[in-house]
Amino acid sequence: SKKAGRNTIRFFDPSLESAMKQQATLEEDLRIALQDKQFILHYQGQFTSESKLTGAEVLVRWKHPEQGMMSPALFIPFAEESGLILPIGNWVLETACNQLAAWGKLPNMRKLVLAVNVSALQFRQPDFIETVLAIIERSGANPHRLKLELTESMLVENVDDIIQKMLTLKAHGLGFSLDDFGTGYSSLSFLKRLPLDQLKIDQSFIRDVHSDPNGAAIAKTIVSLGKSLGLNVIAEGVETSEQREFLANAGCFAYQGYLFSRPLAIQDFEELAMGALIE
Numbered sequence: 001s002k003k004a005g006r007n008t009i010r011f012f013d014p015s016l017e018s019a020m021k022q023q024a025t026l027e028e029d030l031r032i033a034l035q036d037k038q039f040i041l042h043y044q045g046q047f048t049s050e051s052k053l054t055g056a057e058v059l060v061r062w063k064h065p066e067q068g069m070m071s072p073a074l075f076i077p078f079a080e081e082s083g084l085i086l087p088i089g090n091w092v093l094e095t096a097c098n099q100l101a102a103w104g105k106l107p108n109m110r111k112l113v114l115a116v117n118v119s120a121l122q123f124r125q126p127d128f129i130e131t132v133l134a135i136i137e138r139s140g141a142n143p144h145r146l147k148l149e150l151t152e153s154m155l156v157e158n159v160d161d162i163i164q165k166m167l168t169l170k171a172h173g174l175g176f177s178l179d180d181f182g183t184g185y186s187s188l189s190f191l192k193r194l195p196l197d198q199l200k201i202d203q204s205f206i207r208d209v210h211s212d213p214n215g216a217a218i219a220k221t222i223v224s225l226g227k228s229l230g231l232n233v234i235a236e237g238v239e240t241s242e243q244r245e246f247l248a249n250a251g252c253f254a255y256q257g258y259l260f261s262r263p264l265a266i267q268d269f270e271e272l273a274m275g276a277l278i279e
Ligand code: C2E
Pocket: 044, 058, 059, 060, 071, 072, 073, 076, 085, 089, 092, 117, 118, 119, 179, 180, 203, 236, 237, 238, 239, 256, 257, 258, 259, 263
């Protein structure tokens, strides 16, 4: 009613108020985190069926001064909403490229490929290509060692524009992987048009390949779909040797997951790489 409207402030929901306060605090904390360099990257190895290391996915973490290590699942969605994903994403890309440039001088590391997650908002920026190329140039990284992970949901609008951006970056040597594949709604004809290099099967399809026949059928179908589109197919979230065996039988020869390695701090990842066979 009118009366309620005029007096809204009196009925202000205290839980809503505290939610807004929390949001404001989180935004402020994220800005400080950027300034004070509270983000770090973890590296999760990607492997062939012979357990050779081919590279790593870069996963951001927030060393929150009070709450300790914070998962990106908790702050990336908010960073996307608030636009802070743009400076955070640039920092991630720059740090990954600096790492690639450093590895370029080490015989055991220089063939490794780094996969970097890119948010929809980042990819949609009109200057996305210039930004990425400038970061690569500044770092001295080999662009052929950089792979960008996109998700289906971000690829539905302005398909021609998306394809153009992908082609431009591919012409500079970058690769593209379609992350969380199978969880979105894109049609197969649309998939065929995208200049992708890799499909990444979402971990939700890997989880129950042994307990759920439908899950198993879907995982198999995704592998053969990817292969028939001429793409490399990688499975994420591989935790057991049974899952690995199932995937190998289905024709998937690239893996990422706790069975092979957890996401590791840089020193630990470099140690792993020094002791590993490199593809
Ligand atoms: P994602 O891209 O699907 O990344 C895979 C997630 O699965 C990671 O969670 C990883 O730690 C986890 N994982 C890896 N292997 C296993 C496994 O064997 N079992 C299980 N249960 N989980 C496994 P994380 O690191 O918490 O990242 C969560 C999400 O946050 C990522 O999902 C990605 O969407 C987003 N994210 C992480 N780093 C970045 C970034 O730099 N930029 C953007 N835009 N998003 C990021």
